[in-house]
Structure formats: C-alpha cells, structure tokens
Amino acid sequence: MSVDILKISKDALAASKIYDDVINASIGMFYDEDKSIGGMPIVSKAIRSLPDEKILPYPAVDGGKDFKNNVISWVFGKYEETIRKQMFVDACATPGGSGAIASTFAIYSKPGESIFVSDIRWQYERFADRAKLNIFEHKLFKGDSFDLDSFKERLTELCAIQKQVIIIINDPCHNPTGYTLSEQEFQQIIQIMNQFEHNDLVFLYDLAYLDFSHEEDKRKKMTYLPQLKNHVMTILSFSGSKTFGAYGLRLGAAIGLSHVEEKVKQFHHKYVNEARGSWSATPTISIELLNHFSLKENKEAFLKGLNHITTLVQQRSVSFISQAQEVGLKTHPFRSGFYTVVLTPNPEQDYLKLAEHHIYAVPMTGGIRLALCSLSKQDIVGLPQKIKSILHL
C-alpha cells in the first residue's frame, strides 16, 4: 500500500489551523508534551552554535575519520572493542538512514532481483522501485512472536533462485508495529542466515530506532553479529535524524562489517562512489552534530534529554495499549517505539473515516499506523475508544 505520509501530515497541519481537536498521528517525529518538535533543546542549541567552518565547507564524502570512528562507537557502545577485535568494520556517512538503505540496494543488487522483507514493514518498496527490485516477503508474526519458520522457509525459496540476497531486519522498535526482537529471536535469525553458505547474503540491519528501545541493554544484540559467517555482509543503517530528533537535517550512516577484509574494503569504496554519483556528500553540519555529541561531556547531557524522550514515548505507548486492551481494540504485538498498528478490516477506507473525525493516521496492510511519538499523553486519553467507535470495530 503506497500512501504519501508527508501529504497526510500536511493535511493534518492544515486541519489543525481550523479545528482545535486535531490528532496528528501520521508521522514519525517526536513532539514534546507542549507540541515542540524534537524535544531536545540541547540539539537545537548545538546546531545554532556550530561555527562556520563546521557548516559551510564540503565534508569528506564518507564523513571523515572522526565521524566514522564516532558513529561506529555510537552504534556499538561499550561493545565496540569486542566487535572490532573480531570483525573488519568501516562506515560511510549518508543523508539519513534512507541514504544507507538506498545505497545498499544500488550496490548489492541487480535490477529484476528481489529483496527479502517482512509482510508488515516500513516503505522499503519506495527504495526498491527506484532500484528496479521486487519484494519477496516472509511473515513477520506467528502469534505474538517473530515468525522464524516463515523467515527460514521463504529465505530458502528465494536463495534457491537468487545468489545474492538483501535481507532487511528493522529492529528495535519495528516500524510500524513497535515490535522489538528478543535476543533469542535475533540469535536465531543469525543462525538461519548462517545456513545459506552457497549464497551471498547482505544483512541490512535497519536500526533507525536503536536509541528509542526499552531493552535493558539496547546494544546487546550487536554482540551476536560476529557469529555471522563469511558469506554474510552486514550493513547497519543508522539514523542520526531519528536519534537527534533533527529530521530535516539528514544525518545517517552505513556501517559495514564482515570477517572478510576485502569485503569491507569494497564496501567503503562502493559507498563513497555511490555517494559521489548521487547525493555527493552528507551535509557537513550533520556530520559535525554527531561529532559534537560524541564528545564525552556533550554526550552525557544529550543522553539525559534522550532518556526523557524515550520515557515519555513509552508512557504514551503504554497508555494507548492498555486503553486499547480495555476497550477491545486489537493491535499488533507491541514492545516499544514510535508507532503502533491498530488492526482494521479496510485500512484504505478506515484512515479516511478517521481523518473525517480529525484523527490523522497512516493506512498499512492490515491496519492503521498511529505515530504515538507525536501525540501528547492528553491526546491519547480516550483515543482507542474514539477510534473503536468511529470505525465500529
């Protein structure tokens, strides 16, 4: 289902100028309880205080040595040393996580091939369309868990007809469901990928919401990556736009990992080439923003602000999910994150019905996605009941 999320969000903004009861749950941007964007004054302050030389010049295409080291440290956290001891690692700056995804498709696939994704997912088909790729789906859920059987069966089918396969896993805080894989599920996914030794697998791990997870140790899953065998090239897609709540700034990175040194050398060469031939270079200001918050003293202050946000987002979600359960409104299994999906029979008509009642959300296969990250706690009070009665569920 291809809808224009930015357009729904614009409609919601236009409606909010006329009506005062508009609920804009259309887009994955964090708004604070007072409806201010991003929620982290420390980020706006840092952006405004960067000197000209950290904004105006062309940057290194890959972001430069400091950026690469900083983004790798950011994503691996305390596990960086252990991982670097076991695998070759390199990085390239990209304009948002989107840049990392688009370039991975361009580099590791040929037109006419298929990418391997779950049946419920973010809009990867937009990137696939551009790269002339098809979609090959596995089921995301079996009951309340990740469907490992479908993942294995469908991957077996695809690997029989295609040598090189890009596998996308969006975790933690899966968009649109808010599901987060357990460590066991993640490990089993790795074990399954390891079985396809006659294929060249590209494991595109889309961790756009890494910093918003409510796992006790958000980086623990990284420690399983070295278990991947040589036929798997791992690309981590990092979204600084999400982490820093600076959505328009376009900050991201592709981080490549493998036990095979040559694969990581090629990774770097190919992403730099792809960047030069498409977006040229990631904005200097974005690169420098990550460098700024990688300094110990700045990072500590940032993490405090981030903690405030993740706690709020979780409170909103818990409030929505518990009210939904009370009134019998069904959702996909939820753990944490920006979104949840309410299951409805006719998403394409149902989202329009909700919009007539000034509730703006996004239709998805099987339901309507609500971006709880952009609603205040007050907005959420009574919302599940309202949705249930509007849609006669």
Ligand SMILES: Cc1ncc(COP(=O)(O)O)c(C=O)c1O
């Ligand atoms: C699952 C997922 N991956 C990647 C992205 C891309 O993020 P960015 O804004 O950094 O391009 C998004 C943005 O909504 C997302 O939801």
